[in-house]
Amino acid sequence: MRISSPRLYRKLCTENKLPLPHFRTLRRYMKNISPTYGSNEKYFGSSCCKSRQLFRARTTRENKMVNNRVLCLLLDEMGLDENTNDDPNTKQFVGLVNLGKYTKVADKTKAGNHALGSDRWSIYESWCCPGRDPPKIIVEAIGLIEKAGFKVDVVTTDGATWNRAMWKSFGVIMDENSCEHPVDSTRQLMFASDFPHLVKGLWTWVLNKKQLNTPDGLVNIHHWKVLYVNEAKLGIEGNFTITEGSSATNKLPKNECKTSNA
Structure with missing residues (x-):
């Protein structure tokens, strides 16, 4: 909406064409989303609540109370326009390369041109929790999700060169598509490539x-x-x-x- 125009969205809300949140509500939510590296504490707080709700949910299917908390971590890299500006709320520059503690010293003054996006999809249910990919960052993301009460059994990416290098670092090769789970040694972490790519x-x-x-x-x-x-x-x-x-x-x-x- 910021790139083109919010007029279409406002029209859909005004005429009640779709059950969409108000434009002011979206702006309020967007203020809680930081365009920098790190985890969103409010998101993982709500994820913990969702995990507890799923665990307490009544069901007639055997073991579904455990299965409906099994997730697939989806990762995708997107290109960004290089742009830096001053955030008046945090009093910091936004737009520089930021990989947290994994940022190289030589990259700290460079403008970022890529971002790593992730979604957490339930394998057994229909709900979705929207949210350079070195293996350490992936392990950190898995650890945060598992700490929230879910279980990540699959990591899905496209077949780009950097992702194939990431698979290799986990020991994933042609005849071996899984490795020991970084959080639970009794489980296996599967790796998959999405078919359209x-x-x-x-x-x-x-x-x-x-x-x-x-x-x-x-x-x-x-x-x-x-x-x-x-x-x-x-x-x-x-x-x-x-x-x-x-x-x-x-x-x-x-x-x-x-x-x-x-």
Whole structure:
């Protein structure tokens, strides 16, 4: 809303199109969110309450009181515009590289251009608790979530180079997708890669290399071009997601998984 305009959101609230919180309520909540490294104490306080509620919940399914507190930690890195400014509330500069105690001395005066976002999803329930990724930061996040009363059994990331290096540091290789849990030695911590980003990586490979050999045959970028040309001639759209720019590397939106999965 700050990047474009809050007019659409205000209109939805005024006309009661969706059950959305008021704009002032959002601003009040946003004041409690710090754009710096660290854990949100209020969030983990509410997580403890949620954990106790789930534990006390009555259910007829066996062991569900334990299962509904098992979470999957989702991590994703996002690009940011480099910008630093003075926060009038904390009297500190915001926008510099900040990885807490893991920040290198040489990076403390540099403007940050990436951020690590995380979500905690319940594996057995439908609720979600929204919230450089060195392994120490991941271990710290898992420790905080487990301290709140939940259990993290899976860490899910995309297949970026830095994430593959992170998997390797945990001992995760091709034939081994888990390691000893950093909090409980009697459990295993699983690592997973989200499927849309794997498809995106495959599509990017085909765009750059023009073809790919698979056990089922050859995948060639020329196939997409021929399909688009023939559909345009016949006036039909067997696959309406294919456009003229689908086979052009410079026209593929960066980080756009929807186009890749088409």
